[in-house]
Amino acid sequence: MSSNTNKNADGLGTETLLTHHGRAPEDQFGFVNTPVYRGSTVLFKTLADLEAQSQPYLYGRAGNPTTTSVEALITKLEGAHATRLVPSGLSSITIALLACVEAGDEILVTDSAYEPTRKFSDGILQRFGVSVRYYDPRIGGAISELIGDRTKAVFCESPGSGTFEIQDLPAIAAAAHAAGARVVVDNSWATPLYYQPLALGADIVVHAGTKMFVGHSDAFAGTISTTEECWPDVERVRGLLGFYTSGDEAFLVARGLRTLSIRMEAHCTRAVELAGWLEGQDEVLRVLHPALPSHPDHALWRRDFTGSGSLFGIILKPAPRAALAAFLDDLQLFSMGFSWGGYESLCVPFKTGSARTAVPWEEQGTLLRLHIGFEDLDDLKSDLTAAIDRYRKIRLE
Numbered sequence: 001m002s003s004n005t006n007k008n009a010d011g012l013g014t015e016t017l018l019t020h021h022g023r024a025p026e027d028q029f030g031f032v033n034t035p036v037y038r039g040s041t042v043l044f045k046t047l048a049d050l051e052a053q054s055q056p057y058l059y060g061r062a063g064n065p066t067t068t069s070v071e072a073l074i075t076k077l078e079g080a081h082a083t084r085l086v087p088s089g090l091s092s093i094t095i096a097l098l099a100c101v102e103a104g105d106e107i108l109v110t111d112s113a114y115e116p117t118r119k120f121s122d123g124i125l126q127r128f129g130v131s132v133r134y135y136d137p138r139i140g141g142a143i144s145e146l147i148g149d150r151t152k153a154v155f156c157e158s159p160g161s162g163t164f165e166i167q168d169l170p171a172i173a174a175a176a177h178a179a180g181a182r183v184v185v186d187n188s189w190a191t192p193l194y195y196q197p198l199a200l201g202a203d204i205v206v207h208a209g210t211k212m213f214v215g216h217s218d219a220f221a222g223t224i225s226t227t228e229e230c231w232p233d234v235e236r237v238r239g240l241l242g243f244y245t246s247g248d249e250a251f252l253v254a255r256g257l258r259t260l261s262i263r264m265e266a267h268c269t270r271a272v273e274l275a276g277w278l279e280g281q282d283e284v285l286r287v288l289h290p291a292l293p294s295h296p297d298h299a300l301w302r303r304d305f306t307g308s309g310s311l312f313g314i315i316l317k318p319a320p321r322a323a324l325a326a327f328l329d330d331l332q333l334f335s336m337g338f339s340w341g342g343y344e345s346l347c348v349p350f351k352t353g354s355a356r357t358a359v360p361w362e363e364q365g366t367l368l369r370l371h372i373g374f375e376d377l378d379d380l381k382s383d384l385t386a387a388i389d390r391y392r393k394i395r396l397e
């Protein structure tokens with residue numbers, strides 16, 4: 001891992017920011033947390049006030065003190081010019097991409113992207129005259145060969161959802177900027193605590209705040225943080241599309257963020273331990289976790305990241321569906337469900353098939369995606385050991 005002083009521009013450590021930034025008890029009668037502001041209408045006292053539009057808040061759709069407090073904190077963590085809280089991770093992606101293109105333009109999207117990112121690109125952007133091409137997540141600087149006059153954005157997700165390739169962001173950003181294209185990075189896995197895309201050359205960073213920021217599987221949120229140059233485009237598109245986040249959701253994001261550092265540390269060490277242990281288990285062909293030395297992008301991960309997320313993949317020996325069902329159906333602690341980032345461990349089968357077009361997924365075997373929560377590690381290992389035994393039994397039948 002690269003040396004990370006964990007100090008931001010103010011000279012304050014990340015943990016201090018997470019604890020103190022983005023709240024002002026003196027404005028809230030001394031109460032520690034910014035309360036939930038609920039509201040659409042914001043009142044003006046005089047015609048002159050209404051005409052001046054200089055109040056901090058004019059209408060609730062553009063934000064309220066609860067959303068602002070979260071945005072201020074994320075801006076610091078990402079080292080960004082500004083941040084917007086939006087209703088979901090997916091909306092942070094759609095807004096970011098729409099902020100970069102118009103009809104006739106082209107975007108390049110990593111083949112490893114979260115599937116709804118692809119569906120939006122194919123289903124909406126293409127319909128409005130934006131071409132979309134997918135590229136090998138491991139392309140690095142060679143992406144310059146794909147970038148043309150019409151290319152306005154390169155979308156990265158590092159590591160990729162489900163397949164966990166690490167991207168060479170500095171090389172991709174250098175190639176994109178040389179051609180005047182912007183770089184958008186989905187940073188949901190590592191969070192700004194362990195990966196700083198803007199410092200590595202990205203222009204826009206998006207998050208599924210639903211995952212690690214909220215941290216308790218009980219709210220939806222997304223964030224978009226940008227450089228000064230991109231901000232007006234992002235803010236214009238968000239405003240025109242009418243995306244709004246309620247004070248209730250924002251409060252849950254703020255609450256999650258206060259403990260993000262200690263949660264990430266626990267997720268990181270537990271996931272690495274389980275991933276390493278799984279590598280030694282019979283039936284497991286490969287573990288896809290960039291912090292393991294066996295991972296093909298381990299060196300890149302060490303260079304650019306200072307920690308790892310809760311999520312990784314495993315590939316089990318090829319077996320009939322019944323073996324997979326036996327593995328999953330009787331799990332006692334790992335639950336099956338989409339999303340991730342909560343305190344509970346999850347395990348889902350991951351289909352890559354049709355979702356890859358640039359580099360076909362050629363790995364044989366059953367791909368599973370695991371999110372490691374806060375249960376006792378020995379209990380989690382026992383749960384997986386029993387599942388692996390059930391899988392083997394049916395595979396060998």
Ligand SMILES: *Cc1c(COP(=O)(O)O)cnc(C)c1O
Nearest residue numbers: 088089090114161188208210221
């Ligand atoms: C879940 C997820 C999203 C989308 O977040 P939602 O809040 O569910 O819309 C985006 N990117 C990644 C990598 C995700 O895992």
